[in-house]
Amino acid sequence: MRSLGEEHGTAVSLPVVGAVIERVLRSQRRKHVAETRKIRQELKGLIQIIETTKSELAELDPKEIKVQHIAPAADELDAIVKATEGATNTILDMCEDIERRCEACAKDSSLAGGGIMEPVTAIYEACTFQDITGQRISKVVGALRQIEERIESLSVSMDDGETPKTSKPKAVGGGKKTLTDQDLLNGPQLQAAKQDEIDALFDSL
Structure with missing residues (x-):
């Protein structure tokens, strides 16, 4: 209003005041439109974020996870x-059986060998459980x-992609080879002794 007084003198007409008010209102409207x-x-x-999250949650069906993943894993x-x-x-039963047979052999030299082969074979067969359990653990993993x-x-959709990266398995043996999950789960394969070697072992008793 002071500037109006300087431009038009002390007397300011209504049209001038109306024009000023109109300019102010237009400025406010433009500002309001921009905001x-x-x-x-x-x-x-x-x-968009809500829709993406809803889509991710729909895919992350708790029933599907329970039925298709958690229940079979359990x-x-x-x-x-x-x-x-x-x-x-x-294995424990066969070891006790071998122990009893060895005690009998110690008391009676005619029982050398004393049918130890049968429980030893049973132990070897029982040790094959590792291969089966390794496969089952792979399914759980x-x-x-x-x-x-x-x-x-x-988590990526919720955090704008800023999620910690999973570290990769380190190489073993000078960085020449990286152990995979399959290598770790299956473990070393059991080396079954040959029948001739077992026979020779007990023939020497």
């Missing part, structure tokens, strides 16, 4: 426990990795 557009863009971005672990328990009991991938995908 509204900015808010609209931000809302659109939020809607069954595999239960089977591993039972197989390991059964093999361990067999596979199920857990599928769950991990689903959760990581959801």
